[in-house]
Amino acid sequence: MKFSGYLRPDGQVGTRNYVGIISTVVCANEVARAISDKVNGSVAFSHQQGCCQTTPDLDRVTRILSGLGRNPNLASVLLVGLGCEGTKMPEVREAVIASGKKVETLMIQEEGGAARTIAKGVLIAQAMAIEASSMIPVECGPGHIVLGLKCGSSDTTSGLASNPALGMAVERFVKEDAVVIMGEVTEIIGAEHIFAARARDKETGKKILDLVERMENRAKTAGADMRGGQPTPGNIAGGLTTIEEKSLGAIAKSGNAVVEAVYEYGERPCVKGLVLMDSPGREPELLTGLAAAGCNVIAFTTGRGAPQGFPFVPVIKITGNEKTWNHLQDHMDLSVHEVMDGGETLGQAGERIYEAVEKVASGTRTKAEISGYVQAMDIYVTGPVI
Amino acid sequence: MKRHALVIKDMDNVATAIQDLSGGQDAVVGMGEKTISIQLTQAIALGHKFAVKEIAKGGNVVKYNSIIGRATRDIKIGEHAHVHNMESLRGRGDL
Numbered sequence: 001m002k003f004s005g006y007l008r009p010d011g012q013v014g015t016r017n018y019v020g021i022i023s024t025v026v027c028a029n030e031v032a033r034a035i036s037d038k039v040n041g042s043v044a045f046s047h048q049q050g051c052c053q054t055t056p057d058l059d060r061v062t063r064i065l066s067g068l069g070r071n072p073n074l075a076s077v078l079l080v081g082l083g084c085e086g087t088k089m090p091e092v093r094e095a096v097i098a099s100g101k102k103v104e105t106l107m108i109q110e111e112g113g114a115a116r117t118i119a120k121g122v123l124i125a126q127a128m129a130i131e132a133s134s135m136i137p138v139e140c141g142p143g144h145i146v147l148g149l150k151c152g153s154s155d156t157t158s159g160l161a162s163n164p165a166l167g168m169a170v171e172r173f174v175k176e177d178a179v180v181i182m183g184e185v186t187e188i189i190g191a192e193h194i195f196a197a198r199a200r201d202k203e204t205g206k207k208i209l210d211l212v213e214r215m216e217n218r219a220k221t222a223g224a225d226m227r228g229g230q231p232t233p234g235n236i237a238g239g240l241t242t243i244e245e246k247s248l249g250a251i252a253k254s255g256n257a258v259v260e261a262v263y264e265y266g267e268r269p270c271v272k273g274l275v276l277m278d279s280p281g282r283e284p285e286l287l288t289g290l291a292a293a294g295c296n297v298i299a300f301t302t303g304r305g306a307p308q309g310f311p312f313v314p315v316i317k318i319t320g321n322e323k324t325w326n327h328l329q330d331h332m333d334l335s336v337h338e339v340m341d342g343g344e345t346l347g348q349a350g351e352r353i354y355e356a357v358e359k360v361a362s363g364t365r366t367k368a369e370i371s372g373y374v375q376a377m378d379i380y381v382t383g384p385v386i
Numbered sequence: 387m388k389r390h391a392l393v394i395k396d397m398d399n400v401a402t403a404i405q406d407l408s409g410g411q412d413a414v415v416g417m418g419e420k421t422i423s424i425q426l427t428q429a430i431a432l433g434h435k436f437a438v439k440e441i442a443k444g445g446n447v448v449k450y451n452s453i454i455g456r457a458t459r460d461i462k463i464g465e466h467a468h469v470h471n472m473e474s475l476r477g478r479g480d481l
Contacts, residue, residue, distance in 0.1 A: 156402045156433040159450070160392060189476050191452065220479035227474055239402065239433030241447075241467070242474035245454035303433070323432065340404045341389060 001176070001354070003361035004137035005072075005144055005296075009100025012072035013144035015296045015361045017135055018043045018312045019128040020074035021121070024065055024092060025050030025085035031106075031114050032080045035121035041129035042078075043311040047288070047378045050087040054383040058086040064266045064379045066095035067292030069103070073312045075132035076102040078125050080117065083109030102128065137363075142176035143272075145361060148290030148298035148313070149182045149253050152283055154231075155238025155303030159249020161320025161339040161349070162301035167255030168350025169299070169357065174257045174273050181269065181293055182254050183279035183286045185215040186230050190244025191251045195276075199259045207262040211278055218382070230281065238304050253301060265380055266292030283308045285380035287315065297361050299353065307331040308376035309368025314360045317367060318353060331367050389416040391424075391436070395451035399439040400467050402449075403430045413464075427464045435467045447472050 006014035019042040023032035029046035036044035045068055049061045069077045069092060077096050081089050089105060096103045104124050111117040149166065151158055170180050188195050192212045199205035219226045231240045240246045257274040266289045269275045279289045287310040290298055298315045300306065305328040309315040317333045319325050325335035334356055336349035360366055368374055390413040391401040401415045401424070409428040414421050415438060422438070430436050435449070441461040446453045455472045465471075 156435070157404075160394070160402060160404070190454070190474075194452070216477050219477040223479045225474070225480045226477035227469070230477065236469055239431065239435060239468070241435070241469055241472050242455040243476050244452070244474060245449060248450040248452050248454065321433070340392065 001142050001358040003140050003358055004363065005140040005361065006075065006135055007138050007140070008072045010070070012294060013140045013296065014072035014075070015314060015363070016073040016312055017075050017132050018073060019125050019132055020045060020069065020077045020312060021125060022065060022069060022077060022079050023047065024079055024081040024087045024089050027051065027082040027085065028080045028108060031108055031117050031121070034114070034118045035078065035080065035125055038122045039125040039129050041132060042125050045311055045377060049379045049381055051085045052386055053086060053381060054386065057381040057383045058088075060265065060381065061379050062088045062091050064288065064292045065092045067266045067268060067294070068288070069096035069101070070099040071291050071294060071312065072296055074101070075135060076128040078121060078128065079103065079105045080121060081105070081107050083107040102131070142173060142178045145173060145178040145297065145357065146295045147173055147178055147180045147357065148287075148293075148295035149180065150184065150283070150286055150290070150298060150315075151187070151250055151253055151301040152306035152308065153234055153302045153304040154240060154246060154249065155235065155321060156240055156249070157320035157337065157340065158301055158303045159245075159252060161336050162303070162318050163249055163252040164346050165320070165336040165339060165349035166253045166299055166301055166318060166353055168346050169353040170253070170274065171255040171257050172350070172354055177272050179269050179272055180254065180257065180274045181277050181290055181295060182274065183277045183289055184250060184281040185211050185276070185278055186219070186243070186281045187247045187250040188212050189216050189247050190242070191247035194248075195251050195259065198256065200261070204259060204262060208259065208276060211262060211276070215280070234304050263293070265289045268294050280380060283376045284378035287313070288377050288379055297357055299357060305331060307368065307373045309366065309374035310376060311374050314366045315368050316356055316360055330371055331373070333367050387414050387421060389414050389421060391415045393417040393438060394449060397448055397451045399437060399441055399448050400435040401438050402435050403432055406432050425464050427462060428466055430466055437461045437463050437465050437467050439463065441467070
């Protein structure tokens with residue numbers, strides 16, 4: 001494959017070229033959005049975190065915002081804070097500067113309120129957007145792809161068609177030196193014996209089992225049967241009965257690729273090939289984690305029709321459900337439903353997914369991008385709000 | 387022959403419907419290259435499962451050659467297998 005991408009100073013490649021307006025705390029979201037609304041070529045990242053949390057969560061928010069700022073789909077970054085938050089703004093700033101990008105910061109309390117911050121931010125972001133628009137994309141290869149995997153609003157067609165088809169595409173990307181990141185640790189519960197057996201070595205296999213155990217224990221602390229939460233009511237309506245069944249279908253989206261390493265939420269892989277990242281299954285938190293880890297494109301399989309996209313990483317929707325394909329045309333990018341009745345082989349469907357990633361990486365817009373359904377974002381935290 | 391449902395692996399005791407099926411219908415169930423016929427005791431919606439072997443109460447329900455849960459009552463051949471007669475064994479903070 002070949003695609004036109006934006007080469008960043010740190011060697012990563014963007015498939016998009018936005019100015020990122022990143023809110024560093026829940027209290028600055030409105031201002032970040034107001035700035036972005038006035039600047040074509042910019043996108044805002046907002047979330048519900050960044051203050052009144054325990055130290056591990058605040059450190060995590062700082063780390064995730066740093067990762068988002070370094071994502072290669074952003075040409076430059078404007079950080080917007082309130083001025084009294086728990087997030088460590090200087091650390092975020094330093095991390096993004098270290099990637100060679102232009103970074104500016106604004107604090108609402110220092111600037112004299114929202115109106116002044118918005119006015120100043122709009123001018124800064126406009127200048128950044130003009131500079132970004134003059135960048136010329138260069139020819140890149142599959143080794144520059146960092147592909148995130150997600151399945152959402154799954155039904156049993158996910159395990160029969162869309163996930164195994166995506167798995168075929170993943171096997172090819174891995175062979176061609178791409179990085180592929182899978183999250184959704186909840187959806188390995190019940191399938192960990194198969195997934196861990198695919199680990200590069202014993203130590204990695206043990207890390208997989210530990211991560212799954214940690215996630216299952218989190219679910220158990222609620223003192224209830226997690227069914228209804230996982231699988232979701234929608235999954236159940238689609239025919240999925242237990243988390244074990246959902247998981248066995250979910251792991252198929254990584255094919256039979258070797259699991260090279262295991263990472264914490266939003267951590268940037270330093271190896272090529274397939275890796276597992278800690279994260280729950282819910283869309284905003286997972287998509288944000290994938291973006292923070294450096295994904296420049298995301299492949300998202302769905303059974304019943306999940307519409308979510310992310311502000312600055314294109315999300316490709318793949319369904320194996322013919323009804324969903326016919327019914328939700330403004331959200332689905334491609335269908336592989338013919339795999340189930342033998343109209344297409346898994347290999348052929350996998351090739352079509354591979355080609356879709358190639359086109360989207362070069363700039364073809366996804367349905368989520370065109371429809372503006374791109375606000376699925378938040379940071380996964382594990383402790384209480386205090 | 388057009389397949390109505392699929393058994394994914396040879397050890398499985400449930401099939402998954404790949405289209406909406408009616409009660410009383412003889413469903414053509416694909417198992418790899420071969421097909422078998424199973425008479426359905428009730429309507430099965432696209433994506434839902436039915437038993438292709440008798441599953442006794444407390445027995446394992448198997449799909450993808452792996453255990454996906456346990457029968458909470460006897461499940462007859464051709465009967466819908468879902469949350470009303472199956473339970474998960476994992477993530478159970480209530481046990």
